[in-house]
Amino acid sequence: MANPTGWKPTMEKGGGPQGPPATGAGGATSGLVLEEPLVFEHGSRGRTGVSLPDPGPAPDLAAELPRGLLRGEVEGLPELSELEIVRHFTRLSQWNWGIDSGFYPLGSCTMKYNPKSSEALARLPGFAAAHPLLPASMCQGVLELMWRLERALSEIAGFAATALSPAAGAHGELCGLMIIRAWHLSRGSPRKKVLIPDTAHGTNPASAALNGYAAVPLQSGPEGRLDPETVRAAMDEDVAAIMITNPNTLGIFESHIAEIAGIVHGKGGLVYGDGANLNALLGVGRPGDMGFDVVQYNLHKTFATPHGGGGPGSGPVAVKEPLLPFLPLPVVVKEGETFRLVTDPGERPRTVGKLREFWGNVGMFVRAWALIRELGPEGLKRTAELAVLNANYVRAGLRGAYHLPYDTDSLHEVVFDDALQKEQDVATMDVAKRLMDHGFHPPTIYFPLVVHGALMIEPTETESKETLDAFVAGMRAIAEEAKRDPEAVKAAPTRPIRARLDETRAARKPVLRWTPGMKVE
Amino acid sequence: MRYHPHTPDDVRAMLEAVGMKSLDELFRSVPEPLRLRRPLDVPPAADEIALLAEFRAMAAKNRVEHPPFLGAGCYPHHVPPAVDQLVLRGEFFTAYTPYQPEISQGTLQALFEWQTFVCLLTGMDVSNASMYDGATATAEAALMATRLTGRKRIVVGAAVHPEYRKVLATYLASTGDEIVTVPYAEDGRTDLAALERAVDGKTAAVIVGYPNFFGVVDALPEAAALAKKAGALTLSVTSEAVAFGLLQAPGALGADVAVGTMQSFGNSMSFGGPAPGFFATLEKNLRQMPGRIAGSTVDKLGRRGFVLTLSTREQHIRREKATSNICTNSGLTALAAIIHLSLLGKKGLFQLARLNHARGRLLREAMGRAGFPLRFSGPTFNEMAFEVGDAEAVVERLAHRGIAAGAPLGRWYPDDPRMKGALLCAVTEVHTPEIIDLFAKSVKAS
Numbered sequence: 001m002a003n004p005t006g007w008k009p010t011m012e013k014g015g016g017p018q019g020p021p022a023t024g025a026g027g028a029t030s031g032l033v034l035e036e037p038l039v040f041e042h043g044s045r046g047r048t049g050v051s052l053p054d055p056g057p058a059p060d061l062a063a064e065l066p067r068g069l070l071r072g073e074v075e076g077l078p079e080l081s082e083l084e085i086v087r088h089f090t091r092l093s094q095w096n097w098g099i100d101s102g103f104y105p106l107g108s109c110t111m112k113y114n115p116k117s118s119e120a121l122a123r124l125p126g127f128a129a130a131h132p133l134l135p136a137s138m139c140q141g142v143l144e145l146m147w148r149l150e151r152a153l154s155e156i157a158g159f160a161a162t163a164l165s166p167a168a169g170a171h172g173e174l175c176g177l178m179i180i181r182a183w184h185l186s187r188g189s190p191r192k193k194v195l196i197p198d199t200a201h202g203t204n205p206a207s208a209a210l211n212g213y214a215a216v217p218l219q220s221g222p223e224g225r226l227d228p229e230t231v232r233a234a235m236d237e238d239v240a241a242i243m244i245t246n247p248n249t250l251g252i253f254e255s256h257i258a259e260i261a262g263i264v265h266g267k268g269g270l271v272y273g274d275g276a277n278l279n280a281l282l283g284v285g286r287p288g289d290m291g292f293d294v295v296q297y298n299l300h301k302t303f304a305t306p307h308g309g310g311g312p313g314s315g316p317v318a319v320k321e322p323l324l325p326f327l328p329l330p331v332v333v334k335e336g337e338t339f340r341l342v343t344d345p346g347e348r349p350r351t352v353g354k355l356r357e358f359w360g361n362v363g364m365f366v367r368a369w370a371l372i373r374e375l376g377p378e379g380l381k382r383t384a385e386l387a388v389l390n391a392n393y394v395r396a397g398l399r400g401a402y403h404l405p406y407d408t409d410s411l412h413e414v415v416f417d418d419a420l421q422k423e424q425d426v427a428t429m430d431v432a433k434r435l436m437d438h439g440f441h442p443p444t445i446y447f448p449l450v451v452h453g454a455l456m457i458e459p460t461e462t463e464s465k466e467t468l469d470a471f472v473a474g475m476r477a478i479a480e481e482a483k484r485d486p487e488a489v490k491a492a493p494t495r496p497i498r499a500r501l502d503e504t505r506a507a508r509k510p511v512l513r514w515t516p517g518m519k520v521e
Numbered sequence: 522m523r524y525h526p527h528t529p530d531d532v533r534a535m536l537e538a539v540g541m542k543s544l545d546e547l548f549r550s551v552p553e554p555l556r557l558r559r560p561l562d563v564p565p566a567a568d569e570i571a572l573l574a575e576f577r578a579m580a581a582k583n584r585v586e587h588p589p590f591l592g593a594g595c596y597p598h599h600v601p602p603a604v605d606q607l608v609l610r611g612e613f614f615t616a617y618t619p620y621q622p623e624i625s626q627g628t629l630q631a632l633f634e635w636q637t638f639v640c641l642l643t644g645m646d647v648s649n650a651s652m653y654d655g656a657t658a659t660a661e662a663a664l665m666a667t668r669l670t671g672r673k674r675i676v677v678g679a680a681v682h683p684e685y686r687k688v689l690a691t692y693l694a695s696t697g698d699e700i701v702t703v704p705y706a707e708d709g710r711t712d713l714a715a716l717e718r719a720v721d722g723k724t725a726a727v728i729v730g731y732p733n734f735f736g737v738v739d740a741l742p743e744a745a746a747l748a749k750k751a752g753a754l755t756l757s758v759t760s761e762a763v764a765f766g767l768l769q770a771p772g773a774l775g776a777d778v779a780v781g782t783m784q785s786f787g788n789s790m791s792f793g794g795p796a797p798g799f800f801a802t803l804e805k806n807l808r809q810m811p812g813r814i815a816g817s818t819v820d821k822l823g824r825r826g827f828v829l830t831l832s833t834r835e836q837h838i839r840r841e842k843a844t845s846n847i848c849t850n851s852g853l854t855a856l857a858a859i860i861h862l863s864l865l866g867k868k869g870l871f872q873l874a875r876l877n878h879a880r881g882r883l884l885r886e887a888m889g890r891a892g893f894p895l896r897f898s899g900p901t902f903n904e905m906a907f908e909v910g911d912a913e914a915v916v917e918r919l920a921h922r923g924i925a926a927g928a929p930l931g932r933w934y935p936d937d938p939r940m941k942g943a944l945l946c947a948v949t950e951v952h953t954p955e956i957i958d959l960f961a962k963s964v965k966a967s
Contacts, residue, residue, distance in 0.1 A: 100611025126580025358793025
């Protein structure tokens with residue numbers, strides 16, 4: 001298919017002014033990547049990509065369905081052969097960057113390797129072809145897997161029990177706050193406020209608001225940690241809970257967590273733990289032993305289920321003993337040698353209810369359990385140790401080239417900023433885009449908000465020393481280039497299929513779909 | 522450990538570079554009383570061969586050798602192998618949310634195509650980039666309706682999927698909104714007279730299943746007309762999206778929002794998840810729509826490209842004033858859905874939908890011959906309830922033979938004595954005429 005955009009390519013000299021480095025630090029060179037229109041913009045009448053049985057003679061549908069409800073062919077759907085579809089999506093995939101492509105140090109997202117064997121296991125027909133309403137006698141295998149995962153997650157984070165159903169991290173937060181609200185309500189009042197430090201995970205304030213709570217921001221101290229006195233000053237009997245990410249989004253361990261939990265508990269509040277950064281603590285410490293009452297896991301982060309271009313995730317929620325009655329349904333139980341889902345609120349009258357349809361993202365449970373089985377207790381602890389080692393190694397390598405706003409110890413991730421580059425008018429955004437030309441995915445940028453121009457780097461344990469060395473070399477090359485030729489950094493990226501995109505235009509004149517006959521520019 | 526590349530020499534060199542003596546010292550910021558000084562109590566590590574054997578043994582305890590005669594929100598469709606082989610391309614499935622558009626154009630164009638597919642099927646103007654599932658999409662749609670109307674009452678048909686209604690109740694428990702449930706009529710459609718009584722100037726939204734939980738094609742146009750008269754929004758909920766190939770788009774029938782799941786396209790059942798929820802609405806509601814949205818734009822050389830847009834609605838910008846807290850959605854399952862939809866195309870979807878309807882007719886006829894009449898007289902697509910006597914007993918007896926017979930409706934409607942004998946059964950293109958015939962005879966013999 002010809003270039004659908006009408007854009008005429010121009011030859012660019014590699015390594016020239018504002019061009020990319022001849023070979024990026026990550027090994028980036030140029031490749032053969034093809035343009036591809038929208039799936040709706042090509043094809044020919046009558047083509048199809050499927051093979052289906054003959055439906056038999058066409059019946060009189062009008063006799064069976066109400067007038068006006070019957071539909072003909074859906075206008076605008078593609079008409080392409082199987083090969084055309086395969087090429088379409090293969091080409092789209094080539095425009096993408098994944099962990100399988102190269103280093104992806106997106107802070108607080110834990111972009112670790114997603115094992116191929118986990119994919120094979122999740123595709124076993126016994127799991128993939130199981131209908132959620134199979135009678136319990138016909139699905140003991142998947143129930144057993146859910147029960148084993150539930151037990152292991154509860155042990156790993158140090159809680160009494162875990163509800164597996166929440167669909168993602170933010171959904172887990174929503175669920176956790178519902179549990180907290182229900183617990184308060186059972187003691188009289190749901191209370192009004194939730195305390196959220198400026199180093200907490202980004203979705204926390206919206207999760208609080210959805211539960212009818214006012215989000216009260218708390219400032220972290222000069223070391224990047226929450227000061228117990230800040231909590232004491234904000235804490236009163238209107239506060240339902242504090243939401244703490246530990247280690248926080250600066251990659252710093254909240255060392256005062258036990259004291260903070262004591263202050264919150266002292267006023268009758270509860271402590272919610274955002275488990276987005278649990279990778280740093282596997283086998284090293286348990287949120288349940290630190291004063292947390294509720295925590296959510298992100299199976300797509302810590303337990304390596306694929307991020308999938310933005311999901312599906314999985315956000316199980318674990319609670320301490322007093323909160324057990326409030327867990328959402330279902331919960332999986334073992335009775336003798338039989339496994340069962342508790343779905344009837346009659347058995348759990350104080351449950352917050354149901355968070356999603358059926359039982360959770362079970363496909364993710366299979367993958368997460370596979371990883372836990374393959375790692376075992378030593379492997380889990382080793383995961384945390386190597387994740388923290390890798391972050392600290394990158395931190396040591398970048399010291400001097402980039403400004404480190406907090407010199408406090410880092411765990412699994414480290415946050416730099418663009419203070420040194422600002423002198424050349426080069427910003428975090430430019431550094432991020434230039435990293436692509438070297439063959440790396442940029443870190444999380446401009447988050448956490450507490451650091452201006454943040455570059456939040458989380459390497460994870462699955463990256464080798466050589467990869468980290470190459471990344472550090474690339475980052476240092478960009479810092480040097482910013483001094484020598486800032487315009488080249490600001491012109492990045494030049495290697496990906498597209499240069500910087502006009503986001504303002506996208507928002508000002510939204511084009512959010514294709515319509516038959518329309519030309520999407 | 523194959524996922525940990527560090528040799529002992531690497532660890533030594535790296536510790537030296539960071540100025541630490543041991544791996545343990547890396548954690549000196551964690552106070553000693555908070556450290557775990559024992560191994561985690563999880564099973565010892567398994568090698569890949571043992572892992573495969575263990576999981577195969579567990580999977581074998583699930584009886585999936587026959588296609589289930591179960592739908593109820595999750596449908597056993599055939600997924601062409603091309604779908605999974607494309608989804609498994611690592612550039613798709615090991616990427617995350619496309620925060621960096623220049624190296625995420627594949628995901629972004631795919632999301633733009635998803636939004637287009639959803640709009641074409643539902644007859645809506647705009648769609649988001651997916652939701653967790655159909656139930657949460659329904660709850661989010663109800664919340665959007667309360668924001669748009671400034672009203673606090675949601676009127677929902679009792680024939681809307683009971684799980685979706687439970688999730689709706691959970692979401693609305695802390696918002697102060699009210700849910701009013703309207704009964705179904707003898708034909709399995711929403712009781713329109715009761716609906717008319719329930720809808721008034723305080724109603725934010727009316728929710729109707731299309732087809733509804735009983736597999737019945739509900740009276741969506743009539744319900745939408747009643748809602749419109751009262752200034753309320755109509756939310757159409759679909760969990761069997763193949764029906765869009767046979768049934769008129771909700772947008773053409775007066776719905777303001779169309780939600781549900783596209784599990785039927787490209788996604789295995791996987792014991793109920795993951796699968797892509799969808800959310801589409803009219804252009805005028807765009808600014809109140811939850812979730813991520815991909816949009817087209819140009820790069821600085823004038824070439825077409827795609828970005829995430831209108832993010833001022835979202836949690837990471839608006840914080841506590843966001844339209845929703847959703848962040849990670851169902852990207853990969855949405856991709857699977859559009860690959861399948863692309864393969865089907867115009868002709869294939871038309872054929873697949875008619876095939877499903879035809880298989881539904883075969884089931885109705887076979888069950889009729891076996892002596893089991895329909896529970897509801899309303900029109901159906903590929904799913905319907907039969908009067909079988911004691912539905913729970915039928916399910917239990919067929920389970921012994923490895924056959925998932927259907928869903929006894931009495932589980933969700935314990936207060937309606939008419940439901941005790943009602944068994945909800947679904948068939949798709951994977952149920953051959955022979956299997957359908959055999960099934961009806963098995964129900965009778967049980």
